[in-house]
Amino acid sequence: MKRFTADWPEQAEKAYAFIPEQGKSFFTYPIIQRPKGKREFDVVVIGGGPNGLTAAAYLARAGLRVVITDRRNELGGGVATEELRKPGYRHNTHAVYMPMVDYAPAYKDLDLERHQLEHIFPEVQVAMSFADGSSMCIYNDLEKTCKSISQYSKKDADTYREFFKRAQVMMDEFIAPSTYVQPMPAFDQLGKLNHPRL
Numbered sequence: 001m002k003r004f005t006a007d008w009p010e011q012a013e014k015a016y017a018f019i020p021e022q023g024k025s026f027f028t029y030p031i032i033q034r035p036k037g038k039r040e041f042d043v044v045v046i047g048g049g050p051n052g053l054t055a056a057a058y059l060a061r062a063g064l065r066v067v068i069t070d071r072r073n074e075l076g077g078g079v080a081t082e083e084l085r086k087p088g089y090r091h092n093t094h095a096v097y098m099p100m101v102d103y104a105p106a107y108k109d110l111d112l113e114r115h116q117l118e119h120i121f122p123e124v125q126v127a128m129s130f131a132d133g134s135s136m137c138i139y140n141d142l143e144k145t146c147k148s149i150s151q152y153s154k155k156d157a158d159t160y161r162e163f164f165k166r167a168q169v170m171m172d173e174f175i176a177p178s179t180y181v182q183p184m185p186a187f188d189q190l191g192k193l194n195h196p197r198l
């Protein structure tokens with residue numbers, strides 16, 4: 001925790017020292033900075049969650065002087081990653097899955113990867129462990145997932161494979177193309193249901 005407190009104003013650091021050790025684990029590192037004299041802004045964004053950050057980035061790119069304020073000491077809102085329990089162990093506090101994040105136009109528009117945003121897609125996406133020590137895993141590889149399910153039921157594994165293939169078509173044909181664009185008229189959508197792989 002110490003390395004994150006280096007830039008705290010003296011007053012905040014003293015207050016932090018009084019928090020019992022147990023309570024300290026609930027505090028994240030602060031983004032508080034010492035006041036740097038009078039500053040003027042065109043826009044004050046209240047709340048540094050993903051939507052506030054995105055709006056602020058576009059406004060700043062348009063040439064406005066923007067400041068983001070947040071009532072917490074950490075930016076990111078519902079998609080923050082924080083060091084809450086053990087030093088060095090960082091985890092998501094709310095959002096845990098980002099399945100379509102790279103579909104968002106802002107992702108490429110703001111060139112987030114050039115700014116060190118990196119998404120990690122673990123081989124095991126979801127796992128369920130059982131009292132007898134066995135486990136079932138959803139991998140990002142369909143056949144590995146089916147193999148895991150077939151430990152318990154070959155029929156369920158085959159059903160999952162079929163479901164996955166249909167869901168993939170739904171994703172490619174309906175969900176992904178309908179995201180971040182104007183809705184397609186209902187009758188045009190109905191026509192798509194005749195897809196041969198559905």
Ligand SMILES: Cc1cc2nc3c(=O)[nH]c(=O)nc-3n(C[C@H](O)[C@H](O)[C@H](O)COP(=O)(O)OP(=O)(O)OC[C@H]3O[C@@H](n4cnc5c(N)ncnc54)[C@H](O)[C@@H]3O)c2cc1C
Nearest residue numbers: 047048049050051052070071072077078079094095096097
């Ligand atoms: C339990 C949970 C699980 C979720 N899981 C997922 C998931 O897995 N995948 C996914 O994509 N999405 C998930 N979401 C949704 C995602 O977190 C939200 O869609 C996203 O955070 C909304 O962004 P936002 O910027 O509108 O608001 P928020 O992220 O809520 O940000 C609002 C910010 O404003 C600040 N604020 C509020 N009031 C004030 C004030 N008066 N003054 C100053 N600052 C203020 C807050 O501190 C916060 O930082 C989850 C949400 C929750 C609650």
